[in-house]
Amino acid sequence: MSATPPTLLRPASATDVTGLLRDGRAICGGTDLLVQWRAGAPVAAMIDLTAIRASIPVLEETAAGDLRISALHPLTEVTSALGEELVPLRESVAVFASTTIRNRATLGGNLANGSPAADTVPPLLVLGAVIDVVTPDGGTRAVPLADFLLGPGRVQLDEQEWIRTVTIPASARGCGRPGGGFRKIGGRAAQAISFLSLAWQWRVAADGTLTDVRLAMGAVAPTVVRLTAVENLLEGSLPGPDLIDAAAAAVDEDIRPIDDLRASAAYRRRCAAGLVREALGAPAHHATRDER
């Protein structure tokens, strides 16, 4: 049996949202908030943002070539609109929860929730995403994702603010495959909250040299983090067996995993090295005789 239904208000336009968020929580896909509410989180009123979708394109390209993605549309609609663009983001959505959840969940909700394990955040971080936040006066402020993430469950979003769109700069586009991807480790293929996750993107020169190297890992620190030690090793280099070994070792400096109900810190460190190897096209792990 469920708790007493909250009051639900459904503003028809962005201007109507202003003021309502003072007394209620923003809801859109609802796939996180309604689970929290059912578990007992007090929510007096919910302010539904789904009607505002009508005034926001799922995806638009700015004059500068940036991609502006709706934070309010379901993830499946976002990936359909993206076509071949933004491989790391599309690969993360492909393994996000389940079809029924992807048909409802939004980028805005995944960002606002502030989970270090949120699956769309590592790809958005490597893509240099900027979060377009609507302020109570009806204006917007652009927050680079790296600044937006503050800690577990904490993001730079005041109570009366909401996320309208996410902008990917033109400079992050066009890496294509195999220059980008996403991998996660979870308890099973569907509906799993990641034990850890890795998104990556780089450009591959004709001779195989990597440039614009970016990697971000989820669920290994209080927020999703860029792997700067790994990035510095790989930038301008030609991956070979020695470099891949070095990169897999370097990830240790970039992460601060903890033991929690999903996985131990030690397991996360081993998996982190394995995911970096996989991103570089190597087998995740060469088992030693003792481990077989």
Place this chain on the structure above:
Amino acid sequence: MRLNGIEIDNVPAELHGMRLLDYLRTERGLTGAKEGCGMGECGSCTVVIDGAAVTSCLVLVGQVLDAEIRTVEGLADAGHGPLQRAFVARQAVQCGYCIPGVLNSCAALLDRVPDPDDEQIRTALDGNLCRCTAYNRFYDAVHDAACERRTDQAGQA
């Protein structure tokens, strides 16, 4: 909203914060959608909203007042009789609790992809848990239904 093809106006405001699952079962008498986990993980409450399979335990009524909603009770009228018959013929049903949700996920897939392969069916069902029977029978039933719908459409053309 339009529920199984029937227009429903004037849903009272006090019901807007109700879960769609509760609204269907208690206010509309449509008990096909079942509550399993109540948190979007098991899929037994799956319905189709504007063509997309979603878990009705994570949708509030006020969010879908302008939407087209289909429950298992409306499947046959929406042309999915062959799918339901194929589930029976393939003995794909045991306890039945998950089946309304499974059928809705399969029907939404067939509406989008008339001739899905196993991988597409597997993905469409990744949010539907069944602990009785073999998922293989679901795949077989969906292939049968796709085949029958193709034959029907060819016959009508």
